Amino acid sequence: MSSRSISQEAFDSLVRENVEDLGMDPEEALADAVETLALQNVDLAGIVKCVPGSAGAGENPVVKSLHRLRALSGSIAGDASARAEAADLLDNLADLCSLHGSDNASIATRNGGVEAVVGVCSRLGLELEEPLVSALSALGSILHDVHSTEMFRQSGGAEVVVNILNGSCGAPKVLDAGFAVIAKAATGNEVVKELFVDLKVDELILKVMKEQTAPQSLYDAICVLLTPDDNRVVASQVFGYARKFAKLGIANSLVGTLCEGKLSSSGLVSACIALKAVAVNDEICRSISENGGIDAIFESIDVNSAHNNKAVAKSCCSLLSKLAGSDDNKTAIIQKGGLDRLMKLSSRFSEDPSVLQEVMSIIGVLSLRSPENAARAVEAGAGELAIQAMQKFPAAYQMQRQSCLMIRNLASRNPENRTILLSNGVEKYIRRAKATHESCREAATDALRDLGLDNYNA
Known part of the structure; x- marks a missing residue:
């Protein structure tokens, strides 16, 4: 629901009514006006919240x-x-x-x-x-x-x-x-x-x-x-x-x-x-x-x-x-030598999932529709990077999702990579990411499927 607006004059008038008609003291009148308008979803941004006629009225520095x-x-x-x-x-x-x-x-x-x-x-x-x-x-x-x-x-x-x-x-x-x-x-x-x-x-x-x-x-x-x-x-x-x-x-x-x-x-x-x-x-x-x-x-x-x-x-x-x-x-x-340089970078920032996520994003793009690049990536250590990162940072959902996306591209057109990744235990970490993070479910399912697993929807 969108907020309604109010003028400074209307706000001041409401505070005065609280004082003059309802007998509230000035500070109570101001607080009541703010609370009432907030409950009515009135946008009070930019309203000078001060009791009209008080010493502070008109003294807002802006x-x-x-x-x-x-x-x-x-x-x-x-x-x-x-x-x-x-x-x-x-x-x-x-x-x-x-x-x-x-x-x-x-x-x-x-x-x-x-x-x-x-x-x-x-x-x-x-x-x-x-x-x-x-x-x-x-x-x-x-x-x-x-x-x-x-x-x-x-x-x-x-x-x-x-x-x-x-x-x-x-x-x-x-x-x-x-x-x-x-x-x-x-x-x-x-x-x-x-x-x-x-x-x-x-x-x-x-x-x-x-x-x-x-x-x-x-x-x-x-x-x-x-x-x-x-x-x-x-x-x-x-x-x-x-x-x-x-x-x-x-x-x-x-x-x-x-x-x-x-x-x-x-x-x-x-x-x-x-x-x-x-x-x-x-x-x-x-x-x-x-x-x-x-x-x-x-x-x-x-x-x-x-x-x-x-x-x-x-x-x-x-x-x-x-x-x-x-x-x-x-x-x-x-x-x-991009793959080796990226792996070197991942070693330097091995404790920072936000950097590892970016590294895996590049490797995933490089491997997309390119079994030759995917093979080179696994040879450079991309598979180990994904497994170690998923094991070390289970709560880093964005990195977990990016790992799944990269693994899918490494495996989808490269049967040799599937064997290597599965033998290194990647399935366990993909399934954990799928079960733990809603944002990972689709990427994890796709990764399991392209790894050649029959029960990828489980």
């Missing part, structure tokens, strides 16, 4: 900051002191709306915060870097749900931010804050994604990547723009956007960034996720490989796994699994 910001907005462009005060207000607003567990971002949205900050951004000249960064950071902190991103769209926020970024390619802090706004604004909102694409954000992204070191937020923006995450939309357009990005050259630029090997670990994770989002078809996957993408991924895996960097290992493996969907890339991965 609301106060927004009121003062509006008062200053007309003089920000030409008055240095007003600009300095506005920057302080924006920094404070960003801190308040980023506070974990608070309702401040909703309060800001409900009280016109998106429109106010977009207005400030539009008035600040590109030469005013520090106030501009403060404004963009505040805007990014307010954008948190579809309501706020719709306010962003309706107030012309996309045009304002793209214009700022197009004129600020030499200002790293502005670029970082601006692309962070794009990522926040496009999250869960298909219409905003489309708007940014119409504004040629792809050309802007490529320009930044070619001319300087791209901020991590740029990779985050690529990923969000190419992710179908708006559940209001039946058919997302992001697949077409990804092909457009690749045709323009963004995929190759991302590969070049990986090949340089200069990214921080967090930047490498974001770049891998972004490249995976662009790699939506066989042609793009092959192009990534032909431009050195697989070599760069393996180099990143080798370097970072030596430092036990789990996040990098997982993101690189996830990207490699996507690229392995191309038959040409399967061959390239095998020829580059």
Whole structure:
């Protein structure tokens, strides 16, 4: 059942009625109003929950900051002191709306915060870097749900931010804050994604990547723009956007960034996720490989796994699994010693089922419809990896399911592998996963069937 909304005025009126008509003390009246409305499935996000007329009424720091910001907005462009005060207000607003567990971002949205900050951004000249960064950071902190991103769209926020970024390619802090706004604004909102694409954000992204070191937020923006995450939309357009990005050259630029090997670990994770989002078809996957993408991924895996960097290992493996969907890339991965390198990685992270899960995902893709690759995988130790992991981590249901999927591909077209796997006792662990985890039932049944067992449905 969807929630109903209520205005601040109606909420305040209900609290007053509790005090004046029912004789409740102020704090009791406030608590009763909150409880009553919650039971009626009323959405109280963004409502300032304070007794009207009390000392604290009207003193909410978010609301106060927004009121003062509006008062200053007309003089920000030409008055240095007003600009300095506005920057302080924006920094404070960003801190308040980023506070974990608070309702401040909703309060800001409900009280016109998106429109106010977009207005400030539009008035600040590109030469005013520090106030501009403060404004963009505040805007990014307010954008948190579809309501706020719709306010962003309706107030012309996309045009304002793209214009700022197009004129600020030499200002790293502005670029970082601006692309962070794009990522926040496009999250869960298909219409905003489309708007940014119409504004040629792809050309802007490529320009930044070619001319300087791209901020991590740029990779985050690529990923969000190419992710179908708006559940209001039946058919997302992001697949077409990804092909457009690749045709323009963004995929190759991302590969070049990986090949340089200069990214921080967090930047490498974001770049891998972004490249995976662009790699939506066989042609793009092959192009990534032909431009050195697989070599760069393996180099990143080798370097970072030596430092036990789990996040990098997982993101690189996830990207490699996507690229392995191309038959040409399967061959390239095998020829580059991929199976041995993956087994080495699994040894380094033998106590982390989330990494083992990613390793088995790649091996499963490499073995799909390829008995030759499946034989090589078992020779490299993939069967032992699955059995040991399933034995050691019985509660890791996602890893258990991935083990079953990999085993199925190892066995389905390779009778020799079936004999090896069954003789090593894999059946027991597959049946345990099937009995223990509902999410494993189908994958486990398929694995048992392709191992040649008659009672696979048992």
